[in-house]
Amino acid sequence: MSADDRDLYFHDDFFYAERDLSLLSGEMPSGAAIGTLQPLSPIMSFDDYLKLDAFDPGELASPELVADGAVNSTNNLTPSTGCGGGTSPASPRSSVPSSSTEAAGEEDTSRRKKDHLKQEKEEIEKDQKLQSKADNDKSKTLSKPKKRGEKRRREPRFAFMTKSEVDHLEDGYRWRKYGQKAVKNSPFPRCLYCTDLHQISYYRCTSQTCLVKKTVERSSQDPAIVVTTYEGKHTHHSPAPARGSTQSLASPPTASTSFCHHHHLMHQPNLQCFLQSPLQGFQFSGCDLLQDILPSFTQKTQP
DNA sequence: CGCATTTGACCGGCGC
DNA sequence: GCGCCGGTCAAATGCG
Numbered sequence: 001m002s003a004d005d006r007d008l009y010f011h012d013d014f015f016y017a018e019r020d021l022s023l024l025s026g027e028m029p030s031g032a033a034i035g036t037l038q039p040l041s042p043i044m045s046f047d048d049y050l051k052l053d054a055f056d057p058g059e060l061a062s063p064e065l066v067a068d069g070a071v072n073s074t075n076n077l078t079p080s081t082g083c084g085g086g087t088s089p090a091s092p093r094s095s096v097p098s099s100s101t102e103a104a105g106e107e108d109t110s111r112r113k114k115d116h117l118k119q120e121k122e123e124i125e126k127d128q129k130l131q132s133k134a135d136n137d138k139s140k141t142l143s144k145p146k147k148r149g150e151k152r153r154r155e156p157r158f159a160f161m162t163k164s165e166v167d168h169l170e171d172g173y174r175w176r177k178y179g180q181k182a183v184k185n186s187p188f189p190r191c192l193y194c195t196d197l198h199q200i201s202y203y204r205c206t207s208q209t210c211l212v213k214k215t216v217e218r219s220s221q222d223p224a225i226v227v228t229t230y231e232g233k234h235t236h237h238s239p240a241p242a243r244g245s246t247q248s249l250a251s252p253p254t255a256s257t258s259f260c261h262h263h264h265l266m267h268q269p270n271l272q273c274f275l276q277s278p279l280q281g282f283q284f285s286g287c288d289l290l291q292d293i294l295p296s297f298t299q300k301t302q303p
Numbered sequence: 304c305g306c307a308t309t310t311g312a313c314c315g316g317c318g319c
Numbered sequence: 320g321c322g323c324c325g326g327t328c329a330a331a332t333g334c335g
Contacts, residue, residue, distance in 0.1 A: 177308055179327060202326070206307095215326090 159229040167201060167216050167226055173234065175203035175214065183217070210235045 162169055168177075179202035200217040212232040219225035 176306090178329095180309075181325070181327095183325070200325090 157229055157231040159227055161219060162226045162228065163222075163224055164226045165224070167218070168203065169216075169226060169228060173212075174206040176206045177201055177203050205234065207234075207236050 168175065181200055181202070183198055183200045198218065200215050203214045203216065205212040210232075212230065212234050214231065215229045217227050217229075219227050
């Protein structure tokens with residue numbers, strides 16, 4: 001990335017941390033964390049945040065606020081504050097609590113209530129599941145012993161946005177990819193000029209006792225931005241180092257990048273006024289073009 | 304050889 | 320009730 005590119009994305013008043021950079025992607029020459037969610041302390045880095053013992057999304061904010069797009073209430077896009085203007089509030093390391101994934105959720109309160117009610121039941125089921133899983137261990141003798149009927153537990157989630165060339169950012173923990181899907185949630189379900197789908201990757205912490213999951217997707221606004229959504233809480237203190245190197249943690253830039261050249265070319269110039277607010281989500285400054293291109297983001301409704 | 308990734312199939316929730 | 324879609328599983332494959 002060139003200096004010009006940096007200028008393109010980072011305004012004077014938009015804070016980004018080089019430290020996060022190096023942490024998040026060792027091989028990234030000049031990539032930058034465009035913003036990391038910072039619910040606790042504006043000083044704490046992405047890395048610190050993740051490793052924090054007290055790291056508990058459920059405690060960072062009430063479930064109402066954190067769980068499943070709850071932040072939506074504060075995720076309204078404020079129409080603009082002038083490009084450079086920067087009213088980028090407060091916390092420098094601003095974040096996008098409710099990224100495309102979250103925002104798209106748009107779960108209503110009833111649904112969250114449901115989830116809440118189910119939570120206890122599901123937790124029991126989950127424990128049982130884990131138990132049986134441990135029992136079965138490697139002896140998966142049965143072809144499909146998995147009981148799929150059980151409902152999933154919805155952990156509080158939160159998202160980080162990071163400008164990175166790699167999809168999977170190194171956060172100190174080991175992750176195992178267990179799925180990848182093309183999502184339609186994106187404002188660009190399909191590129192106008194090609195048929196590439198906006199894809200999302202699903203990762204799980206490799207620690208057997210840790211149930212933390214995360215999803216990684218390219219920002220719908222800027223393919224150069226990686227939106228990482230964490231779900232759950234690490235139950236272990238020492239993140240296991242990647243085997244060998246960071247290779248297992250960070251896939252090559254081209255490995256599973258979901259954006260197409262068109263996106264990249266088309267939208268980059270429009271993101272120069274891209275701002276973030278920790279509590280208010282995105283802020284677009286004088287980016288009419290961007291709003292035209294991202295109607296679903298600037299407004300909830302999509303044509 | 305062991306672990307990670309890929310990828311198609313499958314499942315469940317939700318909206319219409 | 321049906322279809323869509325997000326999320327997960329698991330066999331196949333790749334890689335160190």
